[in-house]
Amino acid sequence: MNLLGDLFTLFAKLSLLAVGGVNSTVPAIIRMVVDQRHWITTRQFSQLFAIAQAAPGPNMLIVALIGQHVAGVAGALAATVGTVLPSGILVLYVSNIWHRFQHARxxxxxxxxxxxxxxxxxLSAAYVxxxxxxxxxxxxxxxxxxxxLCLTTRxxxxxxxxxxLLAGLIFT
Amino acid sequence: MTTDVTRKLDNRSLFIGFFQIGIVGFGGVLAVARRAVVEERKWLTATEFSELFSLCQFMPGANITNFAFAFGSRHGGLRGAAAAVSGLLAAPLVIVLIMGALFQQYATVPLVQHSVRGMAAAAAGLIAATAIKMALPSVKQLRSVLVLAAAVGLVVGFHLSLPVTMLALLPVSVALAWRP
Structure with a gap:
């Protein structure tokens, strides 16, 4: 199958199920890209996830890193557009209904x-x-x-x- | 909600506005987006922002790109949506891809391996903290605890796929929430 098309449809499907943001689909992404397609290992995934967290911008950029790993810049774009476009269009359609039923039970x-x-x-994503x-x-x-520290400090x-990063550098 | 828009923004201002949100937003963009859109640019009132953002949080997908998409399209249709989303993602995407390329290049260097391993452990801690924060409100009611535990069990224990998990849980959760 065309790799870019596969990246696009994979992340399009996942994003349409990503209630509560892309983070909630982490186990599903791992299942797809590690277990089924063998593009990366679980440990590589956790490292790409860390890089996405360290970069500015939305956390969803983990999908761009996976796309990049699989098919370079074009892959990153395919994965990103797949994540953004279908759910964005869905929001457009729902936004009017949502507003109209503001007080509906x-x-x-x-x-x-x-x-x-x-x-x-x-929680499952965190566990994985x-x-x-x-x-x-x-x-x-x-x-x-x-x-x-994240729970108790600002x-x-x-x-x-x-x-x-420092702890990893010094102690492992 | 399109009637709420009093003045239409052109694609250029949409791109620039969301570009500035994207470039400063570390570890979650919500707070930055709120300040930029409501306080600095006065593109939306606080209520309008909460209303639109609550929808974007409720809907599947990345919350902040959903927001940029919906907001941009109100002003300039699909082109406006494209302007807002590409503004939001342009800088972060370039930065993260440079970081990703560097990582791929030097992934075998022990020094890089060790530091990224440590960073991954810290990032896992961050998401664990987020998960705890998000799960806490559900601990107050028995029905929510049940649904929450079932979600974890289905995904982690039974390795069910996301569609199947949603299909199994959503009706149950709705039924449990359906109380007078």
Whole structure:
């Protein structure tokens, strides 16, 4: 199959299911690009994910890095457009209905129903990423520290990533 | 909602406006977008912003690109959407691809390997913290805890695909939320 077309449709499908943002599809992305297509390993995925976090802009750029890994700049663009376009068009169509039913009961119910699903999906994503990244106790300690600091302080994420980088450099 | 728009922005201002949002937004762009769109440029009122953004959060896909897409299209149709989204992503995309290319080039150098490994561990911690923050509101009600636990179980335990998970959980979750 045409690689660029495959990248586009893969991420288009995933983005249409990405309730609560692209992060909630991390296990699904891993399933597709690691288990089924063997483009990268789980550990490579966790490293690309870290690079996407360290760059400015939306976290969805992980898809661009996967596309780049598979098919260079064209691959990055195919994956990015796939992630942006179908869900964007869907939002356009829904935006009018959404506004009209601002106070409707079903809208509140639907919103309330989505929240725990999103929470569960992102927890799963975290579990998968932690398992992939933590190959030793030092790295596990880095993860726990960064989780706690992120929860309890207002420290900028970049400092936590830099701290992890240093810890990896010195202790592993 | 198209009636809310009092003055139409041209594609150039859309591109420039979202370019500036994209370039400064580290680790999540929501706060930056809000300040730029509501406070600095007064493109939307606070209420309009919350309304549109809550939709973008609810809808699937990347929240902030959904937002740029919807906002841009209100002003200039599909071309406006393209201007806003490409403005938002242009700089971050170039930067992340340079970082990705450097990583691919030097991935075998031990020094790079070790530092990226440490960074990946920290990034996993960041997402874990985000997940905890997002899951916490659901812990207050039994129905939400059940759905949340079921989602984790289906994805992590049974390795079900995302479509199947959604198909299984959404009706259940809606039914549980359907209370007078």
């Amino acid at each position: 079903w809208r509140r119910i639907l919103q309330a129903a989505i929240i725990p699903i999103t929470g569960g999906l992102i 990423l932690v398992r992939a990244a933590d190959t030793g106790w030092v790295l596990a300690l880095v993860t726990v520290t960064s989780t706690l 420290l900028h994420p970049l400092w936590l990533l830099a701290g992890g």
